[in-house]
Amino acid sequence: MPYGPYKFNGLPGLIMELYDTRKDYYFNVIKSEKIPDDYKRHSLNNYIPRAIPVTQKDLNRLRLDLYSNPFKYAFNGALTIPEGKKLLLDDGTVLSKEQLKPAEANERKKLKSFNNPIELDKAVKYP
Structure with missing residues (x-):
């Protein structure tokens, strides 16, 4: 399971908690669930066409x-x-x-x- 927040996606294992030394940024898994295969993913391109x-x-x-x-x-x-x-x-x-x-x-x-x-x-x- 190579899932994680922000740029930490793709690391080996599931990132459950992650923070910097000053704890300005703190990521914590609250819930984990299986997403259906037909789940519609949204892209920023749909929302910001002139970006x-x-x-x-x-x-x-x-x-x-x-x-x-x-x-x-x-x-x-x-x-x-x-x-x-x-x-x-x-x-x-x-x-x-x-x-x-x-x-x-x-x-x-x-x-x-x-x-x-x-x-x-x-x-x-x-x-």
Whole structure:
């Protein structure tokens, strides 16, 4: 049974528990069951038809670009915030257009705090 989570699939045996030294990532088998032969598997291609492949180098460049200007799309006109309306961030923060520039430092701090990939060599080297 060469099954395991993430990149650990294909190792000899069944991986029941796996974690890194800091336990930032922790995998634990909760349930094991036989999947029917006619089980329909889903591919990301079905859900993201316009996705384009990118290299790790390109992805890191895009992340650095976002870090240097977190609200670039609001400032360059690609995203418009109508007068009197506000922008809702992923964390629930609500900002008016005037509040975006002062909020950039906090966004950079959040980007750095989430820079913890399972493959440490792929972490972005933020300034």
